[in-house]
Amino acid sequence: MTIVQMLSYHFMQRALIVGVLVSLCAALLGVSLVLKRYSMIGDGLSHVGFGALAIASALHLAPLAVAVPVVIVTAVLLLRLSQSSRVKGDAMIAIISSSALAIGVICVSLTTGMNTEVSSYMFGSILSLSRSDAILSVILSLAVLALFLLFYPRLFAVTFDESFSKATGTRTELYNTLLAVLTAVTVVLGMRMMGALLISSLIIFPALSAMRICRSFKAVVLCAAGISAGCFVLGTVASFFLETPTGASIVVADLICFGICSLLGSRD
Amino acid sequence: MAIIQCENAGFAYDGRTVLEGVNFSLNAGDYLCVVGENGSGKSTLIKGLLGLKKPDRGTVRFGDGLKSTEIGYLPQQTQLQRDFPASVGEVVLSGCLNSLGGRFRYNREDRERARKNMERMGIEDLEKTSYHALSGGQQQRVLLARALCATKKLLLLDEPVTGLDPVAAGEMYNLIKLVNLCDDITVIMVSHDIHAAVRYATHILHLGQKQLFFGTAAEYKESDAARRFLGGNRI
Ligand SMILES: Nc1ncnc2c1ncn2[C@@H]1O[C@H](COP(=O)(O)OP(=O)(O)OP(=O)(O)O)[C@@H](O)[C@H]1O
Numbered sequence: 001m002t003i004v005q006m007l008s009y010h011f012m013q014r015a016l017i018v019g020v021l022v023s024l025c026a027a028l029l030g031v032s033l034v035l036k037r038y039s040m041i042g043d044g045l046s047h048v049g050f051g052a053l054a055i056a057s058a059l060h061l062a063p064l065a066v067a068v069p070v071v072i073v074t075a076v077l078l079l080r081l082s083q084s085s086r087v088k089g090d091a092m093i094a095i096i097s098s099s100a101l102a103i104g105v106i107c108v109s110l111t112t113g114m115n116t117e118v119s120s121y122m123f124g125s126i127l128s129l130s131r132s133d134a135i136l137s138v139i140l141s142l143a144v145l146a147l148f149l150l151f152y153p154r155l156f157a158v159t160f161d162e163s164f165s166k167a168t169g170t171r172t173e174l175y176n177t178l179l180a181v182l183t184a185v186t187v188v189l190g191m192r193m194m195g196a197l198l199i200s201s202l203i204i205f206p207a208l209s210a211m212r213i214c215r216s217f218k219a220v221v222l223c224a225a226g227i228s229a230g231c232f233v234l235g236t237v238a239s240f241f242l243e244t245p246t247g248a249s250i251v252v253a254d255l256i257c258f259g260i261c262s263l264l265g266s267r268d
Numbered sequence: 269m270a271i272i273q274c275e276n277a278g279f280a281y282d283g284r285t286v287l288e289g290v291n292f293s294l295n296a297g298d299y300l301c302v303v304g305e306n307g308s309g310k311s312t313l314i315k316g317l318l319g320l321k322k323p324d325r326g327t328v329r330f331g332d333g334l335k336s337t338e339i340g341y342l343p344q345q346t347q348l349q350r351d352f353p354a355s356v357g358e359v360v361l362s363g364c365l366n367s368l369g370g371r372f373r374y375n376r377e378d379r380e381r382a383r384k385n386m387e388r389m390g391i392e393d394l395e396k397t398s399y400h401a402l403s404g405g406q407q408q409r410v411l412l413a414r415a416l417c418a419t420k421k422l423l424l425l426d427e428p429v430t431g432l433d434p435v436a437a438g439e440m441y442n443l444i445k446l447v448n449l450c451d452d453i454t455v456i457m458v459s460h461d462i463h464a465a466v467r468y469a470t471h472i473l474h475l476g477q478k479q480l481f482f483g484t485a486a487e488y489k490e491s492d493a494a495r496r497f498l499g500g501n502r503i
Pocket residue numbers: 281286304305306307308309310311312313344
Protein backbone atom coordinates (compact mmCIF):
# COMPACT_ATOMS: atom_id res chain seq x y z
CA MET A 1 0.00 0.00 0.00
CA THR A 2 1.41 3.39 -0.90
CA ILE A 3 0.45 6.98 -0.13
CA VAL A 4 -0.92 7.34 -3.65
CA GLN A 5 -3.19 4.35 -3.15
CA MET A 6 -4.25 5.68 0.21
CA LEU A 7 -5.22 9.00 -1.35
CA SER A 8 -7.33 7.26 -3.97
CA TYR A 9 -9.93 6.39 -1.32
CA HIS A 10 -12.68 8.99 -1.22
CA PHE A 11 -13.09 8.69 2.54
CA MET A 12 -9.39 9.41 3.02
CA GLN A 13 -9.57 12.50 0.82
CA ARG A 14 -12.56 13.75 2.76
CA ALA A 15 -10.96 12.97 6.10
CA LEU A 16 -7.75 14.76 5.23
CA ILE A 17 -9.43 17.90 3.90
CA VAL A 18 -11.91 18.22 6.76
CA GLY A 19 -9.34 17.14 9.33
CA VAL A 20 -6.73 19.69 8.33
CA LEU A 21 -9.31 22.50 8.39
CA VAL A 22 -10.71 21.46 11.76
CA SER A 23 -7.19 21.06 13.17
CA LEU A 24 -6.37 24.61 12.10
CA CYS A 25 -9.53 25.92 13.80
CA ALA A 26 -8.81 23.96 16.95
CA ALA A 27 -5.22 25.20 17.15
CA LEU A 28 -6.09 28.86 16.63
CA LEU A 29 -8.89 28.85 19.18
CA GLY A 30 -6.81 26.64 21.47
CA VAL A 31 -4.19 29.35 21.96
CA SER A 32 -6.80 31.75 23.34
CA LEU A 33 -8.57 29.07 25.39
CA VAL A 34 -5.39 27.78 27.00
CA LEU A 35 -4.19 31.29 27.82
CA LYS A 36 -7.54 32.27 29.28
CA ARG A 37 -7.47 29.10 31.42
CA TYR A 38 -10.52 27.77 29.62
CA SER A 39 -9.01 24.52 28.35
CA MET A 40 -11.48 22.49 30.40
CA ILE A 41 -14.34 23.99 28.41
CA GLY A 42 -13.27 22.06 25.31
CA ASP A 43 -13.42 18.83 27.25
CA GLY A 44 -16.81 19.64 28.74
CA LEU A 45 -18.22 20.58 25.36
CA SER A 46 -17.11 17.37 23.73
CA HIS A 47 -19.01 15.31 26.30
CA VAL A 48 -22.10 17.42 25.82
CA GLY A 49 -21.60 16.92 22.09
CA PHE A 50 -21.55 13.17 22.64
CA GLY A 51 -24.82 13.34 24.57
CA ALA A 52 -26.40 15.39 21.79
CA LEU A 53 -25.16 13.04 19.04
CA ALA A 54 -26.41 9.98 20.94
CA ILE A 55 -29.86 11.46 21.38
CA ALA A 56 -29.93 12.61 17.76
CA SER A 57 -29.09 9.14 16.49
CA ALA A 58 -31.67 7.56 18.82
CA LEU A 59 -34.32 9.89 17.40
CA HIS A 60 -33.01 9.40 13.83
CA LEU A 61 -32.22 13.11 13.43
CA ALA A 62 -29.29 14.58 11.50
CA PRO A 63 -26.41 14.39 14.00
CA LEU A 64 -24.63 17.67 13.20
CA ALA A 65 -27.85 19.68 12.94
CA VAL A 66 -28.70 18.69 16.51
CA ALA A 67 -25.25 18.74 18.07
CA VAL A 68 -24.04 22.12 16.76
CA PRO A 69 -26.81 24.25 18.32
CA VAL A 70 -26.88 22.25 21.58
CA VAL A 71 -23.12 22.60 22.04
CA ILE A 72 -23.17 26.31 21.14
CA VAL A 73 -25.76 26.97 23.85
CA THR A 74 -23.72 24.95 26.35
CA ALA A 75 -20.54 26.80 25.43
CA VAL A 76 -22.10 30.20 26.11
CA LEU A 77 -23.50 28.84 29.38
CA LEU A 78 -20.15 27.37 30.49
CA LEU A 79 -18.42 30.64 29.74
CA ARG A 80 -20.87 32.54 31.93
CA LEU A 81 -20.39 29.98 34.70
CA SER A 82 -16.62 30.06 34.66
CA GLN A 83 -16.67 33.87 34.78
CA SER A 84 -18.99 34.26 37.73
CA SER A 85 -17.04 34.09 40.94
CA ARG A 86 -19.92 32.69 42.97
CA VAL A 87 -19.93 29.21 41.43
CA LYS A 88 -16.89 27.01 41.22
CA GLY A 89 -16.58 27.14 37.45
CA ASP A 90 -14.40 24.07 36.90
CA ALA A 91 -16.55 21.92 39.18
CA MET A 92 -19.66 22.95 37.27
CA ILE A 93 -18.00 22.05 33.98
CA ALA A 94 -17.17 18.60 35.33
CA ILE A 95 -20.75 18.09 36.52
CA ILE A 96 -22.29 19.17 33.22
CA SER A 97 -19.91 17.15 31.08
CA SER A 98 -20.22 13.88 33.00
CA SER A 99 -24.01 14.27 33.21
CA ALA A 100 -24.23 14.76 29.47
CA LEU A 101 -22.02 11.72 28.90
CA ALA A 102 -24.16 9.62 31.24
CA ILE A 103 -27.43 10.70 29.62
CA GLY A 104 -25.96 9.98 26.20
CA VAL A 105 -24.83 6.48 27.20
CA ILE A 106 -28.20 5.61 28.78
CA CYS A 107 -30.06 6.95 25.78
CA VAL A 108 -27.93 4.83 23.46
CA SER A 109 -28.21 1.63 25.47
CA LEU A 110 -32.00 1.96 25.67
CA THR A 111 -32.40 2.37 21.92
CA THR A 112 -29.79 1.09 19.53
CA GLY A 113 -27.35 -0.47 21.94
CA MET A 114 -23.63 0.14 22.01
CA ASN A 115 -22.98 -0.29 18.31
CA THR A 116 -20.09 0.82 16.16
CA GLU A 117 -21.73 4.19 15.53
CA VAL A 118 -21.64 5.04 19.20
CA SER A 119 -18.10 3.85 19.60
CA SER A 120 -17.16 6.09 16.68
CA TYR A 121 -18.59 9.06 18.58
CA MET A 122 -16.52 8.11 21.60
CA PHE A 123 -13.23 7.35 19.93
CA GLY A 124 -13.68 8.78 16.47
CA SER A 125 -13.59 7.23 13.05
CA ILE A 126 -12.61 8.65 9.70
CA LEU A 127 -15.15 6.37 8.06
CA SER A 128 -18.01 8.10 9.84
CA LEU A 129 -17.80 11.22 7.71
CA SER A 130 -20.55 11.25 5.09
CA ARG A 131 -20.35 13.43 1.99
CA SER A 132 -22.89 15.94 3.28
CA ASP A 133 -21.19 16.03 6.69
CA ALA A 134 -17.91 16.73 4.93
CA ILE A 135 -19.34 19.64 2.95
CA LEU A 136 -20.95 21.16 6.03
CA SER A 137 -17.73 20.68 7.98
CA VAL A 138 -15.67 22.44 5.32
CA ILE A 139 -18.08 25.39 5.22
CA LEU A 140 -18.23 25.73 8.99
CA SER A 141 -14.51 25.43 9.53
CA LEU A 142 -13.78 27.98 6.82
CA ALA A 143 -16.22 30.30 8.60
CA VAL A 144 -14.44 29.73 11.92
CA LEU A 145 -11.06 30.47 10.33
CA ALA A 146 -12.34 33.61 8.61
CA LEU A 147 -13.91 34.96 11.81
CA PHE A 148 -10.77 34.24 13.81
CA LEU A 149 -8.57 36.06 11.31
CA LEU A 150 -10.96 39.03 11.03
CA PHE A 151 -11.20 39.51 14.76
CA TYR A 152 -7.58 38.62 15.52
CA PRO A 153 -6.57 42.03 17.04
CA ARG A 154 -9.64 42.03 19.27
CA LEU A 155 -9.25 38.41 20.31
CA PHE A 156 -5.61 39.07 21.19
CA ALA A 157 -6.50 42.07 23.36
CA VAL A 158 -9.35 40.28 25.10
CA THR A 159 -7.14 37.26 25.74
CA PHE A 160 -4.20 39.25 27.04
CA ASP A 161 -6.02 41.62 29.36
CA GLU A 162 -9.77 41.48 29.48
CA SER A 163 -10.32 44.28 31.98
CA PHE A 164 -8.13 46.71 30.03
CA SER A 165 -10.04 45.94 26.85
CA LYS A 166 -13.35 46.38 28.61
CA ALA A 167 -12.28 49.60 30.34
CA THR A 168 -11.18 51.13 27.06
CA GLY A 169 -14.49 50.48 25.38
CA THR A 170 -14.25 47.02 23.78
CA ARG A 171 -17.31 44.81 24.09
CA THR A 172 -15.50 41.92 25.71
CA GLU A 173 -18.62 39.82 26.35
CA LEU A 174 -19.26 39.83 22.62
CA TYR A 175 -15.79 38.50 21.82
CA ASN A 176 -15.87 35.96 24.62
CA THR A 177 -19.16 34.72 23.24
CA LEU A 178 -17.67 34.63 19.76
CA LEU A 179 -14.81 32.54 21.11
CA ALA A 180 -17.26 30.18 22.82
CA VAL A 181 -19.40 29.76 19.70
CA LEU A 182 -16.40 29.13 17.45
CA THR A 183 -15.06 26.59 19.94
CA ALA A 184 -18.39 24.82 20.10
CA VAL A 185 -18.57 24.49 16.32
CA THR A 186 -14.98 23.24 16.15
CA VAL A 187 -15.50 20.68 18.90
CA VAL A 188 -18.55 19.18 17.21
CA LEU A 189 -16.83 19.06 13.83
CA GLY A 190 -13.72 17.47 15.29
CA MET A 191 -15.63 14.91 17.33
CA ARG A 192 -16.58 12.78 14.35
CA MET A 193 -12.96 12.02 13.60
CA MET A 194 -11.27 12.41 16.95
CA GLY A 195 -14.03 11.15 19.19
CA ALA A 196 -15.58 12.85 22.20
CA LEU A 197 -12.87 11.62 24.51
CA LEU A 198 -9.94 12.87 22.46
CA ILE A 199 -11.07 16.09 20.76
CA SER A 200 -9.95 18.40 23.56
CA SER A 201 -6.35 17.33 22.98
CA LEU A 202 -6.63 18.79 19.47
CA ILE A 203 -7.35 22.14 21.13
CA ILE A 204 -4.79 21.99 23.92
CA PHE A 205 -1.70 20.19 22.58
CA PRO A 206 -0.71 22.42 19.64
CA ALA A 207 -1.10 25.60 21.73
CA LEU A 208 1.05 24.19 24.54
CA SER A 209 3.69 22.91 22.12
CA ALA A 210 3.89 26.26 20.33
CA MET A 211 4.12 28.18 23.60
CA ARG A 212 7.27 26.22 24.44
CA ILE A 213 9.19 27.55 21.48
CA CYS A 214 7.65 30.90 20.46
CA ARG A 215 7.87 34.31 22.05
CA SER A 216 5.14 36.39 20.44
CA PHE A 217 1.43 35.74 20.21
CA LYS A 218 1.47 35.81 16.43
CA ALA A 219 4.30 33.28 16.29
CA VAL A 220 2.47 31.03 18.76
CA VAL A 221 -0.71 31.15 16.68
CA LEU A 222 1.09 30.39 13.41
CA CYS A 223 3.23 27.68 14.96
CA ALA A 224 0.25 26.04 16.68
CA ALA A 225 -1.63 25.98 13.38
CA GLY A 226 1.33 24.33 11.65
CA ILE A 227 1.86 21.77 14.39
CA SER A 228 -1.83 20.94 14.51
CA ALA A 229 -2.22 20.38 10.78
CA GLY A 230 1.09 18.49 10.59
CA CYS A 231 0.27 16.17 13.46
CA PHE A 232 -3.18 15.53 12.05
CA VAL A 233 -1.79 14.42 8.70
CA LEU A 234 0.99 12.35 10.30
CA GLY A 235 -1.40 10.70 12.74
CA THR A 236 -3.97 9.93 10.06
CA VAL A 237 -1.43 8.46 7.65
CA ALA A 238 0.15 6.41 10.45
CA SER A 239 -3.23 5.09 11.51
CA PHE A 240 -3.98 4.06 7.93
CA PHE A 241 -0.79 2.04 7.53
CA LEU A 242 -0.49 0.70 11.07
CA GLU A 243 -4.25 0.10 11.34
CA THR A 244 -4.44 1.96 14.65
CA PRO A 245 -7.43 4.12 15.66
CA THR A 246 -7.24 7.54 13.98
CA GLY A 247 -8.03 9.83 16.90
CA ALA A 248 -5.60 8.08 19.22
CA SER A 249 -2.84 8.14 16.58
CA ILE A 250 -3.27 11.89 16.13
CA VAL A 251 -3.08 12.47 19.86
CA VAL A 252 0.13 10.42 20.05
CA ALA A 253 1.61 12.44 17.18
CA ASP A 254 0.72 15.62 19.12
CA LEU A 255 2.25 14.16 22.27
CA ILE A 256 5.53 13.39 20.50
CA CYS A 257 5.57 16.89 19.03
CA PHE A 258 4.95 18.35 22.48
CA GLY A 259 7.91 16.39 23.81
CA ILE A 260 10.17 17.67 21.03
CA CYS A 261 9.02 21.27 21.56
CA SER A 262 9.59 20.98 25.30
CA LEU A 263 13.16 19.79 24.69
CA LEU A 264 13.80 22.59 22.19
CA GLY A 265 12.25 25.17 24.49
CA SER A 266 14.15 24.13 27.60
CA ARG A 267 17.53 24.46 25.91
CA ASP A 268 17.51 28.26 25.94
CA MET B 269 -19.51 70.91 31.89
CA ALA B 270 -17.84 68.14 33.88
CA ILE B 271 -16.06 65.36 32.00
CA ILE B 272 -16.64 62.93 34.87
CA GLN B 273 -18.92 63.21 37.86
CA CYS B 274 -19.56 61.07 40.94
CA GLU B 275 -22.68 61.68 43.00
CA ASN B 276 -22.71 60.02 46.40
CA ALA B 277 -21.18 56.91 44.81
CA GLY B 278 -20.61 53.82 46.98
CA PHE B 279 -19.03 50.46 46.19
CA ALA B 280 -19.33 47.04 47.83
CA TYR B 281 -17.91 43.56 47.34
CA ASP B 282 -20.36 40.76 48.14
CA GLY B 283 -22.53 43.16 50.16
CA ARG B 284 -19.57 44.52 52.17
CA THR B 285 -19.26 48.26 51.59
CA VAL B 286 -15.66 49.31 51.00
CA LEU B 287 -16.18 52.88 49.83
CA GLU B 288 -19.04 55.34 50.18
CA GLY B 289 -20.03 58.96 49.86
CA VAL B 290 -17.81 59.82 46.90
CA ASN B 291 -18.79 63.22 45.51
CA PHE B 292 -16.64 65.02 43.01
CA SER B 293 -16.54 66.26 39.47
CA LEU B 294 -13.67 67.02 37.12
CA ASN B 295 -13.46 69.31 34.13
CA ALA B 296 -11.54 68.54 30.98
CA GLY B 297 -7.83 69.18 31.50
CA ASP B 298 -7.88 68.60 35.26
CA TYR B 299 -5.26 66.40 36.92
CA LEU B 300 -6.64 64.49 39.90
CA CYS B 301 -4.52 62.56 42.33
CA VAL B 302 -6.26 59.93 44.47
CA VAL B 303 -4.49 59.24 47.75
CA GLY B 304 -5.21 57.09 50.80
CA GLU B 305 -3.91 54.16 52.78
CA ASN B 306 -3.77 50.58 51.52
CA GLY B 307 -7.28 49.17 51.24
CA SER B 308 -8.92 52.59 51.34
CA GLY B 309 -10.76 51.94 48.07
CA LYS B 310 -8.62 53.75 45.50
CA SER B 311 -8.44 50.93 42.98
CA THR B 312 -12.11 50.19 43.57
CA LEU B 313 -12.98 53.79 42.66
CA ILE B 314 -10.85 53.60 39.51
CA LYS B 315 -12.69 50.44 38.47
CA GLY B 316 -15.96 52.21 39.22
CA LEU B 317 -15.01 55.14 37.02
CA LEU B 318 -14.08 52.74 34.22
CA GLY B 319 -17.34 50.85 34.43
CA LEU B 320 -15.56 47.63 35.47
CA LYS B 321 -17.45 47.76 38.76
CA LYS B 322 -21.02 48.98 39.17
CA PRO B 323 -21.66 51.43 42.02
CA ASP B 324 -24.01 50.03 44.68
CA ARG B 325 -25.23 53.49 45.48
CA GLY B 326 -25.16 56.85 43.75
CA THR B 327 -24.00 57.43 40.20
CA VAL B 328 -20.83 57.72 38.13
CA ARG B 329 -21.43 59.78 34.99
CA PHE B 330 -19.37 60.76 31.98
CA GLY B 331 -20.02 64.22 30.53
CA ASP B 332 -18.60 66.34 27.71
CA GLY B 333 -19.38 63.57 25.22
CA LEU B 334 -16.71 61.34 26.78
CA LYS B 335 -16.90 57.79 25.44
CA SER B 336 -15.18 54.76 26.94
CA THR B 337 -13.22 54.33 23.69
CA GLU B 338 -11.42 57.59 24.54
CA ILE B 339 -10.01 56.35 27.83
CA GLY B 340 -6.56 54.98 28.56
CA TYR B 341 -6.01 52.81 31.62
CA LEU B 342 -3.04 51.47 33.53
CA PRO B 343 -4.15 48.76 35.95
CA GLN B 344 -2.43 48.23 39.29
CA GLN B 345 -0.14 45.18 38.98
CA THR B 346 -2.52 42.98 37.03
CA GLN B 347 -2.43 39.26 37.33
CA LEU B 348 -1.57 39.02 33.66
CA GLN B 349 -0.56 35.45 33.14
CA ARG B 350 3.15 35.27 33.76
CA ASP B 351 3.67 32.83 30.91
CA PHE B 352 1.65 34.75 28.34
CA PRO B 353 3.50 34.65 25.02
CA ALA B 354 3.30 38.19 23.67
CA SER B 355 5.96 40.54 22.40
CA VAL B 356 6.27 44.08 23.76
CA GLY B 357 5.21 45.42 20.36
CA GLU B 358 2.03 43.36 20.37
CA VAL B 359 1.07 44.48 23.87
CA VAL B 360 1.61 48.18 23.15
CA LEU B 361 -0.23 47.97 19.83
CA SER B 362 -3.21 46.38 21.57
CA GLY B 363 -3.72 49.76 23.25
CA CYS B 364 -4.85 51.07 19.85
CA LEU B 365 -7.76 48.62 19.92
CA ASN B 366 -10.27 51.34 20.78
CA SER B 367 -9.34 53.32 17.65
CA LEU B 368 -10.21 50.40 15.39
CA GLY B 369 -13.86 51.37 15.21
CA GLY B 370 -15.30 49.24 12.44
CA ARG B 371 -11.91 48.24 11.03
CA PHE B 372 -10.47 44.75 11.39
CA ARG B 373 -6.76 45.60 11.15
CA TYR B 374 -4.44 48.16 12.69
CA ASN B 375 -3.38 50.75 10.12
CA ARG B 376 -0.16 52.71 9.69
CA GLU B 377 -1.38 55.48 12.00
CA ASP B 378 -1.96 52.98 14.83
CA ARG B 379 1.49 51.45 14.35
CA GLU B 380 3.05 54.90 14.31
CA ARG B 381 1.31 55.81 17.58
CA ALA B 382 2.49 52.57 19.18
CA ARG B 383 6.06 53.26 18.05
CA LYS B 384 5.97 56.83 19.36
CA ASN B 385 4.72 55.74 22.77
CA MET B 386 7.37 53.02 22.99
CA GLU B 387 9.95 55.71 22.30
CA ARG B 388 8.46 57.94 24.99
CA MET B 389 8.79 55.09 27.47
CA GLY B 390 12.29 54.22 26.29
CA ILE B 391 11.35 50.67 25.36
CA GLU B 392 11.67 50.81 21.57
CA ASP B 393 14.63 48.41 21.71
CA LEU B 394 12.46 45.83 23.48
CA GLU B 395 9.79 45.73 20.76
CA LYS B 396 10.49 42.13 19.76
CA THR B 397 11.21 40.91 23.29
CA SER B 398 8.79 38.67 25.10
CA TYR B 399 6.69 40.59 27.64
CA HIS B 400 7.09 38.01 30.37
CA ALA B 401 10.87 38.06 30.11
CA LEU B 402 10.97 41.71 31.27
CA SER B 403 11.65 43.06 34.75
CA GLY B 404 8.74 44.47 36.76
CA GLY B 405 9.68 48.07 35.99
CA GLN B 406 10.04 47.36 32.28
CA GLN B 407 6.63 45.67 32.25
CA GLN B 408 5.19 48.76 33.92
CA ARG B 409 6.58 50.93 31.12
CA VAL B 410 5.10 48.63 28.49
CA LEU B 411 1.66 48.88 30.10
CA LEU B 412 2.02 52.65 30.32
CA ALA B 413 2.86 52.85 26.64
CA ARG B 414 -0.25 50.75 25.97
CA ALA B 415 -2.35 53.09 28.14
CA LEU B 416 -1.03 56.13 26.25
CA CYS B 417 -1.98 54.48 22.95
CA ALA B 418 -5.55 54.13 24.17
CA THR B 419 -5.83 57.66 25.57
CA LYS B 420 -7.74 60.34 23.68
CA LYS B 421 -9.41 62.38 26.43
CA LEU B 422 -8.96 60.68 29.79
CA LEU B 423 -6.08 58.74 31.31
CA LEU B 424 -6.54 56.66 34.47
CA LEU B 425 -3.38 55.42 36.18
CA ASP B 426 -3.38 53.12 39.20
CA GLU B 427 0.01 53.56 40.89
CA PRO B 428 2.00 54.21 37.71
CA VAL B 429 5.41 54.59 39.32
CA THR B 430 5.37 51.35 41.31
CA GLY B 431 8.44 49.35 40.38
CA LEU B 432 10.18 52.22 38.60
CA ASP B 433 13.60 53.42 39.69
CA PRO B 434 13.72 57.00 41.09
CA VAL B 435 14.97 58.55 37.86
CA ALA B 436 12.34 56.74 35.81
CA ALA B 437 9.66 57.71 38.35
CA GLY B 438 10.62 61.39 38.04
CA GLU B 439 10.55 61.13 34.25
CA MET B 440 7.17 59.43 34.49
CA TYR B 441 5.66 62.27 36.52
CA ASN B 442 7.00 64.81 34.05
CA LEU B 443 5.71 62.84 31.11
CA ILE B 444 2.24 62.51 32.63
CA LYS B 445 2.15 66.24 33.34
CA LEU B 446 3.24 66.90 29.76
CA VAL B 447 0.46 64.72 28.37
CA ASN B 448 -1.95 66.55 30.68
CA LEU B 449 -0.86 70.03 29.60
CA CYS B 450 0.11 69.66 25.94
CA ASP B 451 -2.45 67.11 24.75
CA ASP B 452 -5.13 68.51 27.10
CA ILE B 453 -5.77 65.03 28.51
CA THR B 454 -7.64 64.73 31.81
CA VAL B 455 -5.58 62.60 34.20
CA ILE B 456 -6.72 60.61 37.22
CA MET B 457 -3.84 58.99 39.06
CA VAL B 458 -3.61 56.87 42.18
CA SER B 459 -0.40 57.51 44.05
CA HIS B 460 1.21 56.94 47.42
CA ASP B 461 3.74 59.69 46.76
CA ILE B 462 1.89 62.57 48.38
CA HIS B 463 4.65 65.09 47.68
CA ALA B 464 4.58 64.40 43.97
CA ALA B 465 0.78 64.45 44.17
CA VAL B 466 0.50 68.01 45.46
CA ARG B 467 3.27 69.18 43.15
CA TYR B 468 1.83 67.89 39.87
CA ALA B 469 -1.93 67.51 40.38
CA THR B 470 -4.52 70.24 40.21
CA HIS B 471 -6.96 68.36 42.46
CA ILE B 472 -6.64 65.84 45.27
CA LEU B 473 -9.13 63.19 46.35
CA HIS B 474 -8.34 61.60 49.70
CA LEU B 475 -10.10 58.31 50.46
CA GLY B 476 -10.39 56.17 53.57
CA GLN B 477 -13.39 53.87 53.09
CA LYS B 478 -15.22 57.16 52.44
CA GLN B 479 -14.34 60.48 50.90
CA LEU B 480 -12.14 62.38 53.37
CA PHE B 481 -11.21 65.29 51.14
CA PHE B 482 -11.79 66.64 47.67
CA GLY B 483 -10.47 69.98 46.47
CA THR B 484 -7.55 71.68 44.80
CA ALA B 485 -4.00 70.72 45.64
CA ALA B 486 -3.43 74.09 47.32
CA GLU B 487 -6.46 73.62 49.59
CA TYR B 488 -5.35 70.12 50.40
CA LYS B 489 -1.99 71.28 51.75
CA GLU B 490 -3.83 73.31 54.40
CA SER B 491 -6.41 70.62 55.21
CA ASP B 492 -6.74 68.45 58.31
CA ALA B 493 -6.92 65.34 56.16
CA ALA B 494 -3.44 65.98 54.80
CA ARG B 495 -2.02 66.73 58.23
CA ARG B 496 -3.43 63.53 59.73
CA PHE B 497 -2.29 61.48 56.73
CA LEU B 498 1.27 62.69 57.15
CA GLY B 499 1.27 62.13 60.90
CA GLY B 500 1.12 65.80 61.89
CA ASN B 501 3.72 67.05 59.41
CA ARG B 502 2.82 69.76 56.97
CA ILE B 503 3.63 69.28 53.34
N1 LIG C 1 -12.15 41.58 44.22
C1 LIG C 1 -12.40 41.89 45.51
N2 LIG C 1 -13.23 41.12 46.25
C2 LIG C 1 -13.51 41.43 47.53
N3 LIG C 1 -13.00 42.48 48.18
C3 LIG C 1 -12.17 43.29 47.50
C4 LIG C 1 -11.83 43.04 46.14
N4 LIG C 1 -10.98 44.01 45.72
C5 LIG C 1 -10.80 44.83 46.79
N5 LIG C 1 -11.51 44.39 47.85
C6 LIG C 1 -11.58 45.06 49.16
O1 LIG C 1 -11.92 46.41 48.96
C7 LIG C 1 -11.16 47.24 49.79
C8 LIG C 1 -10.51 48.33 48.98
O2 LIG C 1 -9.61 47.75 48.05
P1 LIG C 1 -8.82 48.58 46.96
O3 LIG C 1 -8.12 47.62 46.09
O4 LIG C 1 -9.76 49.54 46.32
O5 LIG C 1 -7.76 49.37 47.88
P2 LIG C 1 -6.63 50.37 47.43
O6 LIG C 1 -6.96 51.69 48.04
O7 LIG C 1 -6.44 50.35 45.97
O8 LIG C 1 -5.36 49.78 48.17
P3 LIG C 1 -3.82 49.69 47.69
O9 LIG C 1 -3.17 50.97 48.13
O10 LIG C 1 -3.28 48.54 48.46
O11 LIG C 1 -3.79 49.49 46.23
C9 LIG C 1 -10.18 46.37 50.53
O12 LIG C 1 -10.62 46.22 51.87
C10 LIG C 1 -10.24 45.03 49.83
O13 LIG C 1 -10.17 44.00 50.77
